Amino acid sequence: MLAEIFSDYTLRIVSIGSILLGIISGTLGTYAVLRKQSLIGDMVSHAALPGIGLSFLIIGSKNTEWLLLGAFIAAWIATIIVNTIYRNSRIKYDSALGMILAVFFGFGLVLLSYIQKIPNANQAGLENFLFGQASTLLERDIILMAIIAVFTIISVILFWKEFKLLSFDSDFADIIGFSTDKLDLILTTLIVIAVVVGLQSVGVVLMSAMLIAPAVASRQWTDKLSIMIILSSTFGALSGVIGTIISSSIPKMPTGPIIVMVVTIIAFISMLFAPKRGLIWRRIKDYYNKKELGANMVLNNLYSLYKNHGEDFHPHDLDTICLHHTGIIHSKRMLKRELHKLEILGLAKEYENGNWAITQKGLDKMESIFFEDGRDIV
Amino acid sequence: MSPQLEIQLIAILVATSCALPGVFLILRQMAMMADAISHTILLGIVLAFFITKDLSSPFLIIGAALMGTITVFLVETINKTKLVNEDAAIGLIFPFLFSLGIILITLYAGNIHLDVDAVLLGELAFAPFNRLVINGVDIGPKSLYTMLGVLILNILYISLFFKELKLSTFDTGLAAALGFSPVFIHYSLMTLVSITAVSAFDAVGAILVLAFMVGPPATAYLITDNLTKMLILSPLFGIISALSGYWIAMYFDVTIAGAMATMVGIIFALIFIFLPDRGLIANIRRRKEQKYEFALISLLMHLINHENSPIEREEAGINTIKNHLSWDKEFTQEIIDKTLDKNYVYIKDEILKITDKGREFALSNYSYIVEQD
Numbered sequence: 001m002l003a004e005i006f007s008d009y010t011l012r013i014v015s016i017g018s019i020l021l022g023i024i025s026g027t028l029g030t031y032a033v034l035r036k037q038s039l040i041g042d043m044v045s046h047a048a049l050p051g052i053g054l055s056f057l058i059i060g061s062k063n064t065e066w067l068l069l070g071a072f073i074a075a076w077i078a079t080i081i082v083n084t085i086y087r088n089s090r091i092k093y094d095s096a097l098g099m100i101l102a103v104f105f106g107f108g109l110v111l112l113s114y115i116q117k118i119p120n121a122n123q124a125g126l127e128n129f130l131f132g133q134a135s136t137l138l139e140r141d142i143i144l145m146a147i148i149a150v151f152t153i154i155s156v157i158l159f160w161k162e163f164k165l166l167s168f169d170s171d172f173a174d175i176i177g178f179s180t181d182k183l184d185l186i187l188t189t190l191i192v193i194a195v196v197v198g199l200q201s202v203g204v205v206l207m208s209a210m211l212i213a214p215a216v217a218s219r220q221w222t223d224k225l226s227i228m229i230i231l232s233s234t235f236g237a238l239s240g241v242i243g244t245i246i247s248s249s250i251p252k253m254p255t256g257p258i259i260v261m262v263v264t265i266i267a268f269i270s271m272l273f274a275p276k277r278g279l280i281w282r283r284i285k286d287y288y289n290k291k292e293l294g295a296n297m298v299l300n301n302l303y304s305l306y307k308n309h310g311e312d313f314h315p316h317d318l319d320t321i322c323l324h325h326t327g328i329i330h331s332k333r334m335l336k337r338e339l340h341k342l343e344i345l346g347l348a349k350e351y352e353n354g355n356w357a358i359t360q361k362g363l364d365k366m367e368s369i370f371f372e373d374g375r376d377i378v
Numbered sequence: 379m380s381p382q383l384e385i386q387l388i389a390i391l392v393a394t395s396c397a398l399p400g401v402f403l404i405l406r407q408m409a410m411m412a413d414a415i416s417h418t419i420l421l422g423i424v425l426a427f428f429i430t431k432d433l434s435s436p437f438l439i440i441g442a443a444l445m446g447t448i449t450v451f452l453v454e455t456i457n458k459t460k461l462v463n464e465d466a467a468i469g470l471i472f473p474f475l476f477s478l479g480i481i482l483i484t485l486y487a488g489n490i491h492l493d494v495d496a497v498l499l500g501e502l503a504f505a506p507f508n509r510l511v512i513n514g515v516d517i518g519p520k521s522l523y524t525m526l527g528v529l530i531l532n533i534l535y536i537s538l539f540f541k542e543l544k545l546s547t548f549d550t551g552l553a554a555a556l557g558f559s560p561v562f563i564h565y566s567l568m569t570l571v572s573i574t575a576v577s578a579f580d581a582v583g584a585i586l587v588l589a590f591m592v593g594p595p596a597t598a599y600l601i602t603d604n605l606t607k608m609l610i611l612s613p614l615f616g617i618i619s620a621l622s623g624y625w626i627a628m629y630f631d632v633t634i635a636g637a638m639a640t641m642v643g644i645i646f647a648l649i650f651i652f653l654p655d656r657g658l659i660a661n662i663r664r665r666k667e668q669k670y671e672f673a674l675i676s677l678l679m680h681l682i683n684h685e686n687s688p689i690e691r692e693e694a695g696i697n698t699i700k701n702h703l704s705w706d707k708e709f710t711q712e713i714i715d716k717t718l719d720k721n722y723v724y725i726k727d728e729i730l731k732i733t734d735k736g737r738e739f740a741l742s743n744y745s746y747i748v749e750q751d
Contacts, residue, residue: 038466039410046585088661089650090603091404094465095596098409099646102589106639109586113633131480205417205585209473216462216470253484257477264474271461279459 010135011248014201017137018240018259020145021198021210024152026218026236028194029211030229031187033219034167039094040079040188042208043101044195047078049108049204052129053115062126064141064200071129072196078104079188105204132203132256134244141200148197155190156229163187164225201240203256209263210236217267220274239263298338299347302358303366315355381506384519386624388505389638391525392578393616396590398532399571401608404595405547410465411453412571412591414472415446416584419576421479422446428482439524439576446572447565449475502581502624502634521581528577535570536609539563544605582635590616593642600649600656619645671743673713676703678722678740681732694730 032038048071055070056062078100085096112126128136156163165173166183174180191211198207218231243259272279301321306313318332321339339356342348347362358366379387403412419442426441449471456467510520536543546553546560553560575587582590598611623638630637651658680703684693693702700710714730717723722736732740 033463033466036463036465038463038469039413042410042413042469084658085650088658089600089656091596091599092407092409094407095404095409095592095599098413098588098592099596099643101413102585103593103639103643103646105585106589106636107643109583109636110627110630110632110640113636114630117631206473206477208469209477212466212469213473216466220461250485254480257480257484260473260477261481264470264477267470271456271459277461279461 011245013139013142014134014137014244014248014255015241017134017142017145017201018244019237020142020149021201022214022236022238022240023233024145024149024194024197025207025210026214026233027152027156027229028187028191029215029236030218030225030232031163031167032191032211033215034225035170035187037191038212039097039208040191041195041211043082043097044075044079044192045199045204045207046101046108047104048072048075048196048199049105049129050074050111051108052126052199053108053111056115056126057111064138065144067126067129068144068196068199071199072192074104074108075192075196076189079192108204128203128254129199130203130205131254132199132201132206132259134201134255135248137200145197148193152190152194155186159183159186167225201244201255202259203254206256206260209260213260213263213267214239217263217270220270220277235263235266239266294334295338295341298335299342299358299362299366302342302348302356302362306358306363313357313359315349315351315357317353317355321356379518384506384522385502385634386621388519388522388525388581389502389620389624389634390617391522391529392581393590393594393620393638394613395525395529395532395574396578396587397594397612397616398529398536398609399567399574400591400595401598401605401612402543402547402567403571403591404599405605406567408568409588409592410468411450411568412575413588414453414468415449415568415572416575416579416587416591417472418445418449418475418479419443419572419579420584421475421482422448422572423576424479424482428486439573442576442579443569443572445475446575447569450565450568505581521577524577525581528574532570532574535566539566543567582638586635586639589639589642590619593639593646594619597642597646597649600646600653615645616642670713670716673705673709674716674722675740675743677713677717678732678736679744681723681730682737682740685732691729696725696728696730699730 029041032041051070051072051074052067053070054074055067058070059066061067082093082096082100085091085100086093115126162173162178162183165178166180166187170180170184173183194211195207198210202210214232214236215228217235218228221231222228239259239262243262244255246262247253247255247258270278273281275281298321302316305316305320318335321335322332339348339350342362343350347359347365348356349359350356400412403409422442422445423438425445426435426438429441430437452471452475453464453467456462456470457464462470505521506519508520509516510518510523542553542558542563545556546558546563550560553563571591575584575591578587578590594615595608595612597615598608601611602608619641620638623641624634626632626641627634627637649657654660677699680699681694684690687693692698696714699714700707703710705713714723717730717736718725720735720739721733722739723730723732725731
């Protein structure tokens with residue numbers, strides 16, 4: 001399969017296109033996700049549809065450059081409208097997003113249906129923008145994507161500090177004198193560009209996933225912005241290539257859904273297995289924490305019993321030491337296990353009839369803990 | 379009934395059924411969850427079709443509604459891990475499930491007469507072709523009865539749980555404390571949204587369901603924040619959009635659903651821009667007035683501060699004062715003209731002097747400035 005990429009011309013073009021798309025959307029998606037604006041991509045991609053239709057109606061050309069320019073303008077206007085609504089009324093941001101998304105998309109469909117009825121118009125292919133058809137990519141489209149990729153990377157490097165501040169603490173950025181409104185506009189414009197670039201291969205309906213999923217995946221592996229961007233671009237590019245290869249082997253399969261499936265699975269895997277943040281990792285850590293906590297809680301209870309009985313090493317049975325209510329020691333078996341652990345450490349001692357009490361050493365340990373903490377026990 | 383009348387009746391029912399739960403969606407900030415549901419029900423329909431092998435089976439609606447609820451559940455599950463924000467969780471789940479739906483349709487395209495375009499975009503013009511025939515008597519288009527059923531369900535749900543919905547929408551904590559289950563309300567509402575979406579979806583398509591769910595309630599919310607009024611106004615705006623959209627679509631010979639969604643946007647825009655008191659124009663005008671009033675008072679306070687001081691000629695000179703207030707020339711002249719008009723100042727020896735009337739005005743409004751700041 002890999003050899004095919006290098007021999008088959010179309011597949012090669014499509015793969016390069018997917019890699020470029022992955023880099024662009026991975027980079028800018030990172031900012032969208034960090035700024036909690038994940039769904040802006042969904043709105044932008046849907047809102048691009050009327051631009052494609054209008055561009056075709058006005059210019060009459062099916063050249064990608066013109067269609068994407070129209071898409072860019074429509075999507076950009078939509079983001080401005082959403083912001084205007086949000087700032088000038090009590091309509092919430094998500095309502096504004098949802099409404100503009102649907103209204104623009106509806107208008108786009110009106111235009112497409114109008115175009116379809118124009119006699120002799122060479123309109124076939126416009127509907128490929130709905131779910132993407134990477135095989136329609138041409139060499140010139142790749143060159144355009146490459147230029148945009150370079151432009152994106154340069155912009156991100158130029159505004160590195162500003163975008164970072166904007167993403168993590170925009171209030172602070174505002175206070176120290178950055179024009180957050182302008183920066184926000186620049187970043188949003190870049191995100192719009194990223195979405196528009198992907199319309200040809202992923203389509204308007206699913207393009208938002210290309211912004212969100214790679215960024216969500218990379219977020220799990222690192223806390224550092226630069227690494228997150230590099231990882232997210234890599235995930236985006238990787239899923240683009242894998243998705244393209246899979247879809248090219250199934251007849252009539254649009255590329256968008258396959259790429260989205262791959263990239264989302266990468267995100268799910270990252271959320272499960274990434275070290276430190278991943279769910280499985282957290283489970284394992286929880287287990288060890290609980291184990292350690294369990295022994296400490298048993299010792300603490302033995303200490304409390306010792307104190308309650310007038311400072312006497314009086315042994316108690318398991319029911320008295322019982323810690324069911326804590327949710328950490330679930331059963332008597334577990335309690336016994338913890339007690340034996342303490343015994344090995346010399347902190348607790350077993351008496352006849354399975355009764356237990358704290359030892360002098362355990363006492364010293366508890367008192368040193370409380371002494372260090374500088375507070376009395378409850 | 380003529381097909382034209384039937385289509386318009388269906389459109390009215392769709393608009394009303396979508397607008398009612400939509401009010402709660404926008405108040406609970408769940409608009410994008412509705413977007414997610416309107417996409418994922420596609421997978422529900424496909425999966426239910428695989429089981430029943432019948433596109434007109436009512437199980438399709440059940441399957442789709444179930445998938446809507448599953449979507450909500452999955453988003454919340456991801457939310458609970460705290461690994462991603464809620465918006466990212468929505469954006470992760472729905473493209474995934476939707477893609478799965480598209481892939482299944484494409485893979486089994488030969489066996490399913492389920493066209494992706496039709497599901498996603500819908501075509502109201504075809505609705506009258508699908509008739510409901512009982513005992514050999516044609517009693518009208520099927521979707522008319524489906525939508526009527528959904529509308530009744532929506533009205534019943536909202537009237538039965540009105541108190542609970544209201545309380546859990548505006549004060550989740552109190553609702554929980556009083557013993558209402560916010561989780562029950564949340565899931566039942568989202569299930570209702572799914573049922574409404576899947577039924578309307580036939581006629582207007584998945585994405586345009588969203589236009590009807592969010593647009594008319596948002597328009598109503600511009601006008602009132604009274605829940606009952608919103609529940610009356612929203613369907614009204616929905617119906618106006620639906621009917622005007624229908625006639626525009628007929629005139630230009632374009633997709634009916636698309637034209638209706640466009641009208642939803644246009645009606646919102648009209649009210650958003652022209653609404654007296656709170657509309658965009660009123661807002662801009664008010665801001666401009668505030669800007670002038672603020673400038674007027676700033677100028678007068680500046681004059682009071684430098685009255686009879688040694689540098690009064692510099693600070694309050696008609697040609698130099700602009701430097702001290704950091705205004706440009708035109709704006710300064712405009713403000714000076716205004717103060718002269720109102721007799722707040724007079725010019726003596728090229729120096730602006732404040733009058734008693736001006737002093738009174740400035741001092742009485744001083745607190746206003748401070749509060750504004």
